Amino acid sequence: MPVYSSLTHALAAALVDVLWFIEGSEEEQMDQDDAGKMMEGVAHLVGRLSSEQRSELLDLLGTMAESESDPARREFLEGFPESFGLLDDAVRPVHHE
Secondary structure, eight states: OOOOSSHHHHHHHHHHHHHHHHHHOOTTTSOHHHHHHHHHHHHHHHHTSOHHHHHHHHHHHHHHHHHOOOHHHHHHHHHHHHHTTOOOSSOOOOOOO
């Protein structure tokens, strides 16, 4: 298990793990209506974050995507900000190079 630099990073990683599972779940694993409701609930929650909190989460997601070796999961991480409503005119992801 990785050691995280902060509680925020650990919780962001846990959130991504749960959403990655939900995203990839089949109907036999999880009711798809319930899965959709859960995804919408998360989008609503992150949509209510302050600008500073959004920036922090965007930075963490960028770092996580850069270190991800699974191409499908990396794509999920890279698409997370748009899919879950983290992007607006005032907040854009920071690209680490």
